[in-house]
Amino acid sequence: MAAPRYLDATNDVAFKKVFSNKEILIDFLNSMLQLTEGNKITELHFVPQEEIPDLGQGKRSIFDIKVLDQSGFWYIIEMQNRPDEFFLKRVQVYASSTYSNQTLKGKDYMNVLPVLVVAIVNGTLFPDEIGCISRHTTREEATNTQHLFELSYVFIELGKFIKSEKELEAIEDFWLFYLAKSTEVKHPPAKVTDANILKAYEVLERFNWDDASYDAYIRAKLLADTERLEIEDAFSKGEAKGKEEGLAEGELKGKLEIAKNLIAKGFDENTILEVTGLTIGEFKKYLP
Known part of the structure; x- marks a missing residue:
């Protein structure tokens, strides 16, 4: 093509x-x-x-x-x-x-x-x-x-x-x-x-x-694709963990698991709070 x-x-x-x-x-x-x-x-x-x-x-x-x-x-x-x-x-x-x-x-x-x-x-x-x-x-x-x-x-x-x-x-x-x-x-x-x-x-x-500009274009595409896949991966792992724990207690544990995955990938605290829906209190209490 x-x-x-x-x-x-x-x-x-x-x-x-x-x-x-x-x-x-x-x-x-x-x-x-x-x-x-x-x-x-x-x-x-x-x-x-x-x-x-x-x-x-x-x-x-x-x-x-x-x-x-x-x-x-x-x-x-x-x-x-x-x-x-x-x-x-x-x-x-x-x-x-x-x-x-x-x-x-x-x-x-x-x-x-x-x-x-x-x-x-x-x-x-x-x-x-x-x-x-x-x-x-x-x-x-x-x-x-x-x-x-x-x-x-x-x-x-x-x-x-x-x-x-x-x-x-x-x-x-x-x-x-x-x-x-x-x-x-x-x-x-x-x-x-x-x-x-x-x-x-x-x-x-x-x-x-030129070649330099096109290389920057490709890097931006790869960065955007990687970020999207990382968040999708963190969500899928967190949701799976939550289902294992049951509905009520599992919801919080699922969010915490997602947060841990995002921390490991280098995401900052504000982004993690946005993505997971955790409160700042929950974040400070349950995560290092």
Whole structure:
């Protein structure tokens, strides 16, 4: 079988290579956020990597970006592209960390910028009735009105994108097709006229990568595959141990067994608590 012409757009290294181009990233964000005239992003600045929260295991966001829209409003966008079983918890921790960390850098509360997380998932997260692109905000339950605007989330579930090339219509369709199908096509869709999408395909073309960059791409793929398999292995061993011990007592023992497996593989405490559902008290009491 011939090697694909384009690399995987969701690979960490490829994703950064494509969206480090500011024009491509602005086009992508305006499309995915479905921003209308008057609210579109016009300017962005990449936040230095050392200022992005690290929650252990080097798990930072792909990009932390300060953006300006046409109305003159600044806010911060975090791009996430490392889904795992506890991705939703991790994304919310990222958002709150980015928000609160602004006050640690000398800003008073009046000048803290809102945070929007854009999370791309190579699969699905939510029930089928929720669309491929969904926006999540904090709302008052009785009236369904929004009064808290500081933290919000946009999730892009590539597993729900099922349109064929002939069915592509809106610009977000073309971006979703690019992310979900990059390794499956031999050329960009014929109906693509957006210059930035065409440029994004050009960046992903295998022959435009030097050996060092391609090696980094392969390492990122192997790292992601290994991490996924390690967590699956820890879960399967822990669940088996729990079943041996019975339901009530076995549930805790199963969690502890999973935690021990993850400790042995070098995972940090925060990640282990997220993955297992153990409390900090249980972790300190039963584990060394």
